[in-house]
Amino acid sequence: MDSQTEESSDQFSGRLGLIFATIGAAIGTGNIWRFPRMVGANGGGSFLIPWLIFLFLWSIPLIIAEFALGKRSRVGTVGTFRIFAGRRFAWMGLWTAWINCAIGFYYAVVTGWCLNYFQIAIRGGLSQEVDTTEVWNSFLQSPWQVIFFQMITVLITLAAIWGGARAIEKANVTLMVSLFVLLFAALFLSFVMDVKDGSLDGFIYMFSIQPEYLVQPETWINGLSQSAWSCSAGMGMAITYSVYMRKDEDTTLNAATMCLANNSISIIAGLTVMMAVFSVSPDPLGAVSGGSSAITFLVLPEVFAQAPGGPIVQLAMVAIFFLALSFAALTSMISTVELCVRNFVDHGFDRSKSVALTGVAIFLFGIPSAVLWIKIDPSTGVAFPQFLEVQDHIWGYGLMFSGLFMAYTIWKYGWSRYKAWQSDNGVEGFNLRDYLDHGVSAFRDDYINTGDNDWWIGRWWDYIMYLGFPLMFSVLMLSYFADLLANVDDPWNPANPHGISIILLFWGVTASLFVGFNKVLISRPLFRNVPEGAETSIDMLPGGSDPHIFQVGDELPDHVIEELGLA
Amino acid sequence: MASQPSSNPGRKRLSNPGAPVTAILLPFLLSMLSPVALAPITTAQESDSGTSPEDIWSIEYANQIFPWGSHGDSDQLQFQSYHDYFSLKQRMQTLAAYYPDFLQFNEGLLGGFNARGDVMTSGEYEGWYYNHPSPWMKITGNVQGGSYNDFNGDDGNYADRPDVMLVGNHHAREWMSYEVPMFFLETIAFYYGKAGVDNDGDGLIDEDGWDxxxxxxxxxxxxxxxxxxNGDGNPCGPGDLGVDEDFSEQFITDMVNTREIYLIPMLNVDGNRYDREEFCGETAWENCYQSGWRKNLRDNTHTGVTPIPDIDEAVDEGCDGVDLNRNYQFEWGAPLGATGPLFPGFCYADGPNNDVYNGPANTEDNDGDGQINEDHVDGKDDDADGQTDEDWWGGNTEPETKFIQDLTEMNDDDMDGASDFKSTLTWHSFSELVLWPWGHCTNCYSPDDEYLVYHGQMMGQMTDYAPMQSSDLYPTTGDFCDWHYGVHNSYCYTIEIGNAFHENPEDIAHISVRNLGVPFYMIEMADDPRYRAIVGIENTTSTQWLEYPTNVSVPSDGDIPVGLCLDPMFPFSPDVEMTHLMWRFVEPTRQQNDFGPTDWIEVPWERSGFNETSVQCTLLDGSNGTRLVSLIPLPDTSVGKIQYKAMLGTTNGAFPFTYPTVEDGGNYYELSIPYRAGFGDAILSTLMFLVIATFVWGGLGFTLREMFSDDERILGMPPEEIPILAVINPGKGK
Structure with a gap:
């Protein structure tokens, strides 16, 4: 409880810092190893169309909402839901934080793989004559190695966030700028490879529209899911980072910049991978449309090792690629951990202690994913971490609910504003026109188009949040479960780690625990990280009546200290 | 000549006929050295293009001089001229007298109560016209021992010896059909009890048996x-010098000692005499090369109710005679390939199909139940009275067919009520065929089809004769083999010898040689033809293979051909229900797990039929197989794997073999299929790139510029909102 001794609030140095931090959160392994596979499996250019459309239909609107929420609440996810959705819904923020944590557990392991591959690459261990399957299998089957690199990841992450917003900013700026440089270097080398091959067919495939793919629902669903995951929209990252925003920053253009930057990187990474694979692989589409870790850790080292220009260039290429991949993963790791840490700090815990606690937790709970159930795929002889895979299976789609909760918050706010308008004007009964004008648009009017922004958000955003989002959310969820029903044996058996029951079981247990825990959450004081001069008085927000919300640096009133037994 | 210097030193070293120890060891030495010995043989062939039969073999073998003694007519013994009934019978008697240990001459049957309760006299087995019973030879080791059959009149009946019936000359004009049995008889007579004979005089022993x-x-x-x-256009094929020329005498001895062989070289003595003496003459090959008298000599205008009295008792060539091979009772009279009488005893002079007249109908109440012809011989209980085939429509009306029927039904050494003849063979001519049941129906298959096919193909390979189901040639009812198989469940084959009814005499010898292996094959399988077929089929299937994925060449577009190498002996059914390639295309799911192994879409199996090609392939044992090809229809845009396996079935599905076999360790093969279609158009993709780049990179640039511009305007703000904003945030503005 010594936040009082710190600076009154913790902030990014400027707008660019926030941009870099959010871009770092958005850009992760999904851009570099998932995107090329989706392009390969969904008909090249045909995939880019839904992918781009859903960027505007899903990612940007949700990020706009996140920024708007975070900018005003000035607290992490738990506090944001407590303030905006109401005291009974603080658990929604806890869910968001937990899903991020749960993903962070195994994401640290995955980041560790990338780091390890980088160090293997610079030591020349991924040259042409190396059997990449052998490298992969022996690495995955050496638990101490995997844990070692997982630990390195956690340490780097902790170092980056230990010092708060400024440190995070520095780390993100450094890593992101390096990532851009590295990716452009890799892109150049890939381009040379594909041109030398004589046909530039990787480029051509990636940008060729195959009409039959455009009429397949799968292409559109995959475009949506890629947009939904890749930008981290609705996952609470933007809420967390906007806590450190300076007082009068534009949030809407930030959202667009962040998502467009994410997609730009996707294209660069996609082109790099596609051109390289197409230039050397006899079956390029077979290579890129298989399992994701396979293409990244088995195919790409092989492909880059065949780059023209001799061993030095080849070594450079594979090292560059894995360094870029590591950086992308690290920045996502940073945002994941920071999201958890922020929630602790919000509730009055010491930042250093919170960081240490989260770091240790991420490390310890990640160990099972690192070493448990390392299996060999009988059809290919390639090792894979089944425990990690099951974790991803369980929590991956849980992430989508955070987005739904945010939408719920916005709907709820709109409805309460409509009711308030009705009572103010003595109107009885429901009128759609009035609801549209005074309810639906309320959140946008009150928190988005605040005048700080460079980009006016129109009514289209309301339609997306009220109609488009629930529709897209349902399609995503239903298609995922329908796919499980169709393609998984015995999906209702709770013991089946790939089934549906196990997901519902974990979600159900977690959600009930959190709902039960809600009382404890809202009894804690909440400290808002408000910059000086910002007009974000708690009284202007829906949670204004919460007696336990304070600003960082406020003295706690005596009755609160007594009430909470903090004396 | 055996002592003639060979041009091949490698083989000369091996030949040392004087030393008995070497003779015993020779087969082993040979088996070990055969690959070594073969190599110089090929070079010898190239270097010495003048090799003639005498250079390799004894003069006797090179000139097809057979080793048996010069009793009687030496031309007939050397198979340079035809036997007639009398010389054939005399030769049989001579041999029986000379080799009483294993040959016993018989004529017709003695008679008595037969299997269906009729009293038969020996005279009822004598031909209608010349009144000869069919001569036959009982061949078995210790033929004087065993039990005596007082109906058939033969000794040497042993319950534990499988019986084989070999019948020649159902049809009078088919002269080779009794010469081949006689050649077979001479072979047995001469070689029984011998072992290790160098038949061809090349110094090697038993190196080339019948196959x-x-x-x-x-x-x-x-x-x-x-x-x-032999001039059949097939070099080094069956019947040629040097092919199957050094068989195992021990095998012959063993076969004779463990089987009872009933050899009936000339069943239709009546018809044969008439053909030779009246219809065609002694030199029938000159005027009756592919014609002659076929039937026996039943007087159709004399017996029974006859509207036209047969006054002169001479043979009425337009009417008389019954086709013996249409006169057996099984499915007798069904109108396929045989002519039934419109009225009993009636005959159409010069009518169509008169040559296949199946004999008079039976109007008796055979079982004495007051009904007539209520249970036809077809293996079923037509009248559902608990008895099968007990009141027949006709058939077995002739002395010759009665002889076969009673010989079969009265020869029950093991007293089990069923025929002892597990395998039966009948020689005919001509067309170079091996035929098996059924004959009475088309597009039908017997319950033992695949086994019959297997043995038939083995004998077809042995003779280079075409194997087929009898009715695939043309349907026949009431023939020998349908009766033996249909009534007595005996594996029965019909061999159609040569290319003429009356072959030129100089062809008798090599045609006989070519057909010699078949009766031995039938004798050998007589212990359990079905089991031998099962084992044989399974052996052939172990050498067959389905194309391994690395050997499948995926074409740059279109269907993907997958080959299967088939043993020609395998009784394969081309029906897609029985034989097909099972395949399924599996592709990675489009929504992959990011960290696990590749997820594949499960799809049901599909089937593609196999088509035979003329391409040869090499079976696993190195012999030649037939390449079957199945086409997998797959779009060029597919990327993934094809999993495939072959189901290889026989006609009745008794042998569904799966490839890859279990020993190959997997239930299917997996073939990676690359993307085969074009990747796209360069110009269109560049345009698309520009569109995407404009949106994404251009958009990014635009937002960044807006973000850091000092311009205070708000993007996209509708003009009417401006005053409201100004009210809400009056303090804003720098």
């Missing part, structure tokens, strides 16, 4: 002008 293949490669050593010595 239709030049196992020792000596025919191939000949100058090519000698390789097709």
């Amino acid at each position: 239709g293949i030049d196992n020792d490669g000596d025919c191939l050593m000949l100058n090519s002008s000698f390789q097709d010595s």
Whole structure:
């Protein structure tokens, strides 16, 4: 409880810092190893169309909402839901934080793989004559190695966030700028490879529209899911980072910049991978449309090792690629951990202690994913971490609910504003026109188009949040479960780690625990990280009546200290 | 000549006929050295193009001089001229007298109560016209021992010896059909009890048995002008010098000692005498090369109710006679390929199909139940009275067919009520065929089809005759084999010898040689033809293979062909229900797990039929197989794997074999299929790139510029909102 001794609030140095931090959160392994596979499996250019459309239909609107929420609440996810959705819904923020944590557990392991591959690459261990399957299998089957690199990841992450917003900013700026440089270097080398091959067919495939793919629902669903995951929209990252925003920053253009930057990187990474694979692989589409870790850790080292220009260039290429991949993963790791840490700090815990606690937790709970159930795929002889895979299976789609909760918050706010308008004007009964004008648009009017922004958000955003989002959310969820029903044996058996029951079981247990825990959450004081001069008085927000919300640096009133037994 | 210097030193070293120890060891030495010995043979062939039969073999073998003694007519013994009934019978008697240990001559049957309760006299087995019973030879080791059959009149009946019936000359004009049995008889008579004879005088022993293949490669050593010595256009094929020329005498001895062989070289004595003495003459090959008298000599205008009295008692060539091979009772009278009488005893002079007249109908109440012809012989209980085939429509009306029927039904050494003849063979001519049941129906298959096919193909390979189901040639009812198989469940084959009814005399010998292996094959399988077929089929299937994924060549577009190498002996059914390639296309799911192994879409199996090609392939044992090809229809845009396996079935589905086999360790093969279609158009993709780049990179640039511009305007703000904003945030503005 010594936040009082710190600076009154913790902030990014400027707008660019926030941009870099959010871009770092958005850009992760999904851009570099998932995107090329989706392009390969969904008909090249045909995939880019839904992918781009859903960027505007899903990612940007949700990020706009996140920024708007975070900018005003000035607290992490738990506090944001407590303030905006109401005291009974603080658990929604806890869910968001937990899903991020749960993903962070195994994401640290995955980041560790990338780091390890980088160090293997610079030591020349991924040259042409190396059997990449052998490298992969022996690495995955050496638990101490995997844990070692997982630990390195956690340490780097902790170092980056230990010092708060400024440190995070520095780390993100450094890593992101390096990532851009590295990716452009890799892109150049890939381009040379594909041109030398004589046909530039990787480029051509990636940008060729195959009409039959455009009429397949799968292409559109995959475009949506890629947009939904890749930008981290609705996952609470933007809420967390906007806590450190300076007082009068534009949030809407930030959202667009962040998502467009994410997609730009996707294209660069996609082109790099596609051109390289197409230039050397006899079956390029077979290579890129298989399992994701396979293409990244088995195919790409092989492909880059065949780059023209001799061993030095080849070594450079594979090292560059894995360094870029590591950086992308690290920045996502940073945002994941920071999201958890922020929630602790919000509730009055010491930042250093919170960081240490989260770091240790991420490390310890990640160990099972690192070493448990390392299996060999009988059809290919390639090792894979089944425990990690099951974790991803369980929590991956849980992430989508955070987005739904945010939408719920916005709907709820709109409805309460409509009711308030009705009572103010003595109107009885429901009128759609009035609801549209005074309810639906309320959140946008009150928190988005605040005048700080460079980009006016129109009514289209309301339609997306009220109609488009629930529709897209349902399609995503239903298609995922329908796919499980169709393609998984015995999906209702709770013991089946790939089934549906196990997901519902974990979600159900977690959600009930959190709902039960809600009382404890809202009894804690909440400290808002408000910059000086910002007009974000708690009284202007829906949670204004919460007696336990304070600003960082406020003295706690005596009755609160007594009430909470903090004396 | 055996002592003639060979041009091949490698083989000379091996030949040392004087030493008995070496003779015993020779087969072992040979088996070990055969690959070594084969190599110089090929070079010898190339270097010495003048190799003639005499250079390799004894003069006797090279000139087809058979080793049996010069009793009687030496031309007939050497198969340079035809036997007639009398010389044939005399030769049989001579041999029986000379080799009483294993040959016993018989004529007709003695008679008595037969299996269906009729009293038969020996005279009822004598031909209608010349009144000869059919001569036959009982061949078995210790033929004087065993039990005596007082109906058939033969000794040497042993309950534990499988019986084989070999019948020649159902049809009078088919002269080779009794010469081949006589050649077979001479072979047995001469070689029984011998072992280790160098039949061809090349110094090797038993190196080339009956299988239709030049196992020792000596025919191939000949100058090519000698390789097709029988002139059938197939060099070093069955019947040529050097092919199957050195069989195992021990095998012959063993067979005779463990089987009872009933050899009936000339069943239709009446018809044969008439053909030779009246219809065609002694030199029938000159005027009756592919014609002659076929039937027996039943007087159709004399017996029974006859509207036209047969006054002169002479043979009425337009009407008389019954086709013996349409006169057996099984499915007798069904109108396929046989002529029934419109009225009993009636005959159409010069009518169509008169040559296949199946004999008079039966109007008796055979079982004495007051009904007539209520249970036809077809293996079923037509009247559902608990008895099968007890009141027949007709058939077995002739002395010759009665003889076969009673010989079969009264020969029950093990007293089990069923025929002892597990395998039966009948020789005919001509067309170079091996036929098996059924004959009475088309597009039908017997319950033992695949086994019959298997043995038939083995004998077809042995003779280079075409194997097929009898009715695939043309349907026949009431024939020998349908009766033996249909009534007595005996594996029965019909061999159609040669290319004429009356072959030229100089062809008798080599045609006989070509057909010699078949009766031995039938004798050998007589212990359990079905089991031998099962084992044989399974052996052939172990050498067959389905194309391994690395050997499948995926074409750059279109269907993907997958091959299967089939043993020609395998009784394969081309029906897609029985034989097909099972395949399924599996592709990675489009929504992959990011960290696990590749997820594949599960799809149901599909089937593609196999088509035979003329391409040869090499079976796993190195012999030649037939390549079957199945086409997998897959779009060029597919990327993934094809999993495939082959189901290889026989007609009745008794043998559904799966490839890859279990020993190959997997239930299917997996073939990676690359993307085969075009990747796209360069110009269109560049345009698309520009669109995407404009949106994404251009958009990014635009937002960044807006973000850091000092311009205070708000993007996209509708003009009417401006005053409201100004009210809400009056303090804003720098």
